[in-house]
Each structure stands twice: as structure tokens, then as C-alpha cells.
Amino acid sequence: MYNCQGWIVLRISPNSIKDIEICSQEYDDLEDEFIRKFIEKVLKELKRISSENHFIKYELISFNNMSDFLTIQYSRNHRSDVLIKFFEFVANLGNGSHGLLYETNDEDIDFQNEKPYKLYRLLGNKFEEIEEKIFNGNLNGLEYL
Numbered sequence: 001m002y003n004c005q006g007w008i009v010l011r012i013s014p015n016s017i018k019d020i021e022i023c024s025q026e027y028d029d030l031e032d033e034f035i036r037k038f039i040e041k042v043l044k045e046l047k048r049i050s051s052e053n054h055f056i057k058y059e060l061i062s063f064n065n066m067s068d069f070l071t072i073q074y075s076r077n078h079r080s081d082v083l084i085k086f087f088e089f090v091a092n093l094g095n096g097s098h099g100l101l102y103e104t105n106d107e108d109i110d111f112q113n114e115k116p117y118k119l120y121r122l123l124g125n126k127f128e129e130i131e132e133k134i135f136n137g138n139l140n141g142l143e144y145l
Helices: 024-052 082-093
Strands: 002-010 056-061 068-076 098-105 117-123 126-130
Touching (some): 002 024, 002 082, 024 056, 024 068, 068 082, 082 098, 082 117
Antiparallel strands (some): 002 068, 002 098, 056 068, 117 126
């Protein structure tokens, strides 16, 4: 079984707006437009991959004057890199977002019951696998069906 779940705080970098000699209100309006277009691109990609992969569930939570927060999960019988590619897509859009993606795959030849998770980190325009230290090795006594 393959499961993947994660979250992303979706933001664009202020460096995306090059002209800083405009008045404050114009800057705010421009920043809002950049954010709106950025979120539209993310949602368009989510809808595309969701239409091709029926096991993706996601929720975008938006707050007034705060970051947009995306939770996402994917489950199927065999591994697919669809969420890894999605996180890479977000990283390539700009350098303001950050998030984590957890992956378990019991068909992986390196899979271990006591260390089932791979962890990926999105930090700006970098997306990479990192060592998971929170759950791996600490699941003793946890029982589930």
C-alpha cells in the first residue's frame, strides 16, 4: 500500500514584485494580484492531477491577509510520484512557499515497519528528501489494523 500526505503554506516571495517605487496601495494591489494568480496556477494543477488520480484529496484554507494553507493526501495500491511532482511544481512557481510531504510505501525494498516514513521538505524553490526523526524509530507499541 502507498500513502502520501502533506501540507504547504502557499506564498510568493516579495522579490516577485520588482517595481518598489510605486505607492503603498499600488504595491498592495499588485501583491494581491500576484498571489491570486499564483493560487490559480496551484489550483489548476491540483484539479488536473485530481482528474487523473481519483485517490487525491485536498483542502485549501484561505484566511484574510494570511497565507493560504493546503493539505493534501494520496492513497493507492502502488507507488506513484504524483504528489512529489506536485510539490516540485509549487517549488518551481516561486520561492515563498514551504511545507512537508510524508510518504509510506510497503512495497519499497528498503521499507521497515519501525521506520516506515520518507519525508520531503519544500522550502522556497528547493524540494528535497530529508531524514525523518519524529515518527521513524518511535512507533513501538502503536497498534492498528
